[in-house]
Amino acid sequence: xxxxxxxxxxxxxxxxxxxxxxxxxxxxxxxxxxxxxxxxxxxxxxxxxxxxxxxxxxxxxxxxxxxxxxxxxxxxxxxxxxxxxxxxxxxxxxxxxxxxxxxxxxxxxxxxxxxxxxxxxxxxxxxxxxxxxxxxxxxxxxxxxxxxxxxxxxxxxxxxxxxxxxxxxxxxxxxxxxxxxxxxxxxxxxxxxxxxxxxxxxxxxxxxxxxxxxxxxxxxxxxxxxxxxxxxxxxxxxxxxxxxxxxxxxxxxxxxxxxxxxxxxxxxxxxxxxxxxxxxxxxxxxxxxxxxxxxxxxxxxxxxxxxxxxxxxxxxxxxxxxxxxxxxxxxxxxxxxxxxxxxxxxxxxxxxxxxxxxxxxxxxxxxxxxxxxxxxxxxxxxxxxxxxxxxxxxxxxxxxxxxxxxxxxxxxxxxxxxxxxxxxxxxxxxxxxxxxxxxxxxxxxxxxxxxxxxxxxxxxxxxxxxxxxxxxxxxxxxxxxxxxxxxxxxxxxxxxxxxxxxxxxxxxxxxxxxxxxxxxxxxxxxxxxxxxxxxxxxxxxxxxxxxxxxxxxxxxxxxxxxxxxxxxxxxxxxxxxxxxxxxxxxxxxxxxxxxxxxxxxxxxxxxxxxxxxxxxxxxxxxxxxxxxxxxxxxxxxxxxxxxxxxxxxxxxxxxxxxxxxxxxxxxxxxxxxxxxxxxxxxxxxxxxxxxxxxxxxxxxxxxxxxxxxxxxxxxxxxxxxxxxxxxxxxxxxxxxxxxxxxxxxxxxxxxxxxxxxxxxxxxxxxxxxxxxxxxxxxxxxxxxxxxxxxxxxxxxxxxxxxxxxxxxxxxxxxxxxxxxxxxxxxxxxxxxxxxxxxxxxxxxxxxxxxxxxxxxxxxxxxxxxxxxxxxxxxxxxxxxxxxxxxxxxx
Numbered sequence: 001x002x003x004x005x006x007x008x009x010x011x012x013x014x015x016x017x018x019x020x021x022x023x024x025x026x027x028x029x030x031x032x033x034x035x036x037x038x039x040x041x042x043x044x045x046x047x048x049x050x051x052x053x054x055x056x057x058x059x060x061x062x063x064x065x066x067x068x069x070x071x072x073x074x075x076x077x078x079x080x081x082x083x084x085x086x087x088x089x090x091x092x093x094x095x096x097x098x099x100x101x102x103x104x105x106x107x108x109x110x111x112x113x114x115x116x117x118x119x120x121x122x123x124x125x126x127x128x129x130x131x132x133x134x135x136x137x138x139x140x141x142x143x144x145x146x147x148x149x150x151x152x153x154x155x156x157x158x159x160x161x162x163x164x165x166x167x168x169x170x171x172x173x174x175x176x177x178x179x180x181x182x183x184x185x186x187x188x189x190x191x192x193x194x195x196x197x198x199x200x201x202x203x204x205x206x207x208x209x210x211x212x213x214x215x216x217x218x219x220x221x222x223x224x225x226x227x228x229x230x231x232x233x234x235x236x237x238x239x240x241x242x243x244x245x246x247x248x249x250x251x252x253x254x255x256x257x258x259x260x261x262x263x264x265x266x267x268x269x270x271x272x273x274x275x276x277x278x279x280x281x282x283x284x285x286x287x288x289x290x291x292x293x294x295x296x297x298x299x300x301x302x303x304x305x306x307x308x309x310x311x312x313x314x315x316x317x318x319x320x321x322x323x324x325x326x327x328x329x330x331x332x333x334x335x336x337x338x339x340x341x342x343x344x345x346x347x348x349x350x351x352x353x354x355x356x357x358x359x360x361x362x363x364x365x366x367x368x369x370x371x372x373x374x375x376x377x378x379x380x381x382x383x384x385x386x387x388x389x390x391x392x393x394x395x396x397x398x399x400x401x402x403x404x405x406x407x408x409x410x411x412x413x414x415x416x417x418x419x420x421x422x423x424x425x426x427x428x429x430x431x432x433x434x435x436x437x438x439x440x441x442x443x444x445x446x447x448x449x450x451x452x453x454x455x456x457x458x459x460x461x462x463x464x465x466x467x468x469x470x471x472x473x474x475x476x477x478x479x480x481x482x483x484x485x486x487x488x489x490x491x492x493x494x495x496x497x498x499x500x501x502x503x504x505x506x507x508x509x510x511x512x513x514x515x516x517x518x519x520x521x522x523x524x525x526x527x528x529x530x531x532x533x534x535x536x537x538x539x540x541x542x543x544x545x546x547x548x549x550x551x552x553x554x555x556x557x558x559x560x561x562x563x564x565x566x567x568x569x570x571x572x573x574x575x576x577x578x579x580x581x582x583x584x585x586x587x588x589x590x591x592x593x594x595x596x597x598x599x600x601x602x603x604x605x606x607x608x609x610x611x612x613x614x615x616x617x618x619x620x621x622x623x624x625x626x627x628x629x630x631x632x633x634x635x636x637x638x639x640x641x642x643x644x645x646x647x648x649x650x651x652x653x654x655x656x657x658x659x660x661x662x663x664x665x666x667x668x669x670x671x672x673x674x675x676x677x678x679x680x681x682x683x684x685x686x687x688x689x690x691x692x693x694x695x696x697x698x699x700x701x702x703x704x705x706x707x708x709x710x711x712x713x714x715x716x717x718x719x720x721x722x723x724x725x726x727x728x729x730x731x732x733x734x735x736x737x738x739x740x741x742x743x744x745x746x747x748x749x750x751x752x753x754x755x756x757x758x759x760x761x762x763x764x765x766x767x768x769x770x771x772x773x774x775x776x777x778x779x780x781x782x783x784x785x786x787x788x789x790x791x792x793x794x795x796x797x798x799x800x801x802x803x804x805x806x807x808x809x810x811x812x813x814x815x816x817x818x819x820x821x822x823x824x825x826x827x828x829x830x831x832x833x834x835x836x837x838x839x840x841x842x843x844x845x846x847x848x849x850x851x852x853x854x855x856x857x858x859x860x861x862x863x864x865x866x867x868x869x870x871x872x873x874x875x876x877x878x879x880x881x882x883x884x885x886x887x888x889x890x
Contacts, residue, residue: 025128025138025173026140026175026176026177028180030141030142031143031181031219031221032145035181035182037141037143037180038062041107041109041139044139045057045107053105055075056105057075057106057107058098058107058108059107066859070859073881074808078098081093085116085117093108095121095131098136099130099136105137105139106139108124108127108131111124111128111140112146112164112166113164114163123164146164146165147225150225157218158214171229179223181222188212191210211522212525249275250280251280251335251337252279252337253265253336254283254338257290258294260370262297268305269305269309271335280312281301281311283313284317284323285316287316321357325361333365335365335366396438396439399442403430404446406430407429408453411458423454423458427454428450431443431447506624506631510631513533514635516533517529520639523643523644524556526639527544527556528557530610534610534629535560538612538628541613541614542610542613543611543613544558544608545611553608555611563613565595565611566593566594569597569611569613577608578606580599580603584597586620596611596614598630601641605644607641675754679709680706680710680713687702687703737770738773739769740812741769741803744782744803748762750783751790754787760786760798760801762803763800764803765803771880771882771883773880780856781853782878785850785878786799789818789874789876793817800813802815810879811877813878814875815874816869817872818874820874821866829866830850861881862880863879864879
């Protein structure tokens with residue numbers, strides 16, 4: 001073990017000893033607002049309170065969410081500090097009150113919050129740092145976009161610059177980071193339901209920040225952040241035990257200060273970004289003196305790595321391979337990137353080169369050897385003996401002449417050792433080399449030139465075009481024929497290879513575009529992906545245009561992002577979309593426009609325009625580039641058409657569901673509205689017809705019946721309005737103290753009026769059980785469950801209602817002896833419109849009764865669940881928290 005490894009293990013042991021004592025922070029991390037961080041934090045607090053831990057809420061922001069506010073019940077909440085700022089009163093977290101109270105665990109929401117002027121600290125994370133230093137364990141919540149190191153990535157993803165940021169170093173104080181995750185579609189649905197923001201704010205958020213593409217990217221960032229924290233903890237634990245990392249993700253680039261160092265840094269950055277892995281750049285200092293130029297290149301490469309977000313490490317040791325492998329085991333490196341090493345020939349022969357050592361000893365590592373562009377170009381020049389930029393027509397014939405001269409010199413050198421027939425193979429090779437690199441005409445020119453040279457200099461009699469021997473005549477003629485045939489075949493093969501290469505490039509570009517389009521779920525994401533793919537594949541500057549709210553055609557995505565289109569481009573784009581015909585540059589229509597404009601849709605379905613701008617001096621695209629551009633634009637248009645169709649189908653589904661909800665809701669409450677109306681109409685009719693003949697007592701009884709049924713009808717309508725507000729998250733609970741037995745009695749009385757033949761058995765506590773609830777809502781929820789049970793209870797079997805206290809909870813259980821509910825469907829019976837024909841729902845039911853019940857109970861912070869009953873049937877259990885009893889008046 002090296003000295004550095006021993007020091008690192010000692011540090012890890014120290015961290016392991018002091019870690020639990022110093023790290024008292026728990027962070028609930030999410031990808032965006034609304035995923036449930038505060039809910040998870042409060043739920044964890046309730047679990048700690050059940051275990052007897054002293055838990056206090058320092059500050060929790062509910063943002064008007066009823067479910068979150070309900071979780072605050074039963075927890076001690078510190079009063080907030082009042083602050084007057086710009087003639088307005090605000091409430092802030094009271095740091096001094098928290099330090100004076102000094103609980104075991106303190107909940108402080110919104111870690112990235114900026115405090116108002118006048119407090120001790122500018123940021124809330126600084127308040128939390130002081131609480132941690134005071135020995136208080138803190139639970140807090142954070143969105144991933146507020147991390148300092150991710151600010152640039154978040155701006156590129158969402159186009160929003162986040163002002164409130166938390167330094168990444170603060171996360172090192174966290175003992176635990178809990179990832180609170182929610183799929184983008186569910187989060188967007190919560191946003192549309194008003195469970196994250198008020199409707200006006202939610203609509204703006206959906207159009208900007210909360211797009212599926214943005215949420216998916218932020219979700220990946222949050223997962224990577226938690227994975228990095230887990231990896232760091234695992235690395236420290238394994239290092240303290242002296243073991244290697246079992247999970248290897250890190251990418252390592254080893255540089256030596258030569259010219260390829262910066263190139264290796266950039267390659268490592270790209271590889272790590274594609275893998276979503278951390279990366280490091282390492283230089284091994286063996287104690288050798290570096291010249292000034294190499295030292296400057298080394299420092300420049302390390303600065304570049306730090307600027308690109310990588311870690312930089314300088315290792316010291318005698319053997320590069322040993323230091324690299326030790327560091328790889330310690331840090332969990334999975335891939336090492338090297339440049340072409342400059343090894344002596346003897347070292348390569350005996351297997352002691354750096355590459356060979358790493359291959360032999362690093363069986364668990366992925367080794368990548370990178371050649372720089374300069375080295376690759378030099379290698380191609382050495383192999384092809386041709387400039388990489390091409391020759392041109394005059395250059396091709398010059399190249400053919402030089403190749404023939406080279407073959408002639410070789411033939412003169414081998415004349416004393418080879419026969420005349422064998423000398424022809426040298427000239428035949430020259431013909432093949434030229435045919436592979438040039439056109440057919442040049443290859444024929446080379447074949448004739450080699451034929452003349454071979455005949456003149458080597459076929460007897462030499463220095464003459466005459467041939468004396470018949471065998472030599474045959475050999476020379478066969479040589480010419482073979483040269484022409486081989487030149488033809490070689491030229492055709494080169495053309496086929498070039499055609500296959502172009503087809504491969506086009507197929508790969510279309511494949512990558514298809515994969516990226518498939519991952520995009522909305523039109524904005526499709527346009528962004530499409531513009532980037534067009535710019536990369538063609539290459540050119542690309543923009544995708546669509547109609548804005550004012551029906552003007554404007555760029556919706558561009559690569560580069562600051563691409564500016566001229567008025568001629570916009571006018572030509574408008575014509576292009578309306579007629580579904582290409583326009584602009586390279587066409588016969590409005591060709592003064594600098595951009596080549598291609599329609600994304602048809603005249604019947606206008607989806608926008610693709611604008612491609614090539615350099616001013618660039619010629620017209622060849623057939624391959626033109627066909628690639630048209631194919632890519634067609635794929636983008638089809639993806640936009642699918643996105644529009646999906647949006648229209650979703651709109652139609654929502655509209656249909658809304659109509660179904662309206663009809664079902666009216667059907668569901670019709671009997672509750674009809675019963676009191678029938679009683680009121682009957683009583684009023686009796687009074688009208690028999691007013692004078694009725695005794696005063698009967699008249700009063702009829703009037704009281706009208707009044708009672710009218711009040712009952714008013715309660716039904718009020719409950720219906722409350723449920724509407726509940727669906728929008730704006731229901732105001734008019735809580736009051738009420739005995740649980742009174743709620744049960746009222747619900748049972750209502751049930752007996754509706755089902756006189758059904759027997760109801762009740763079992764209630766002897767002592768008074770007080771609830772602090774909205775009585776009408778809890779009664780309506782219990783009545784819905786009783787009605788549901790009565791419809792399916794056999795005539796000879798009673799419906800049972802049991803109320804019992806379990807700790808700080810009240811359990812209300814309604815049981816029946818009906819056919820029961822299958823286990824896989826018990827959780828779904830509380831979904832709106834879901835009916836179980838074999839279970840507790842009548843075939844004519846709408847599926848709203850239990851859904852409304854869950855909403856009413858959930859608004860109080862309670863829960864409803866379906867359980868099997870011994871002997872057959874179903875038990876529906878309502879669970880409500882019991883508050884502290886009100887103090888008696890003095």
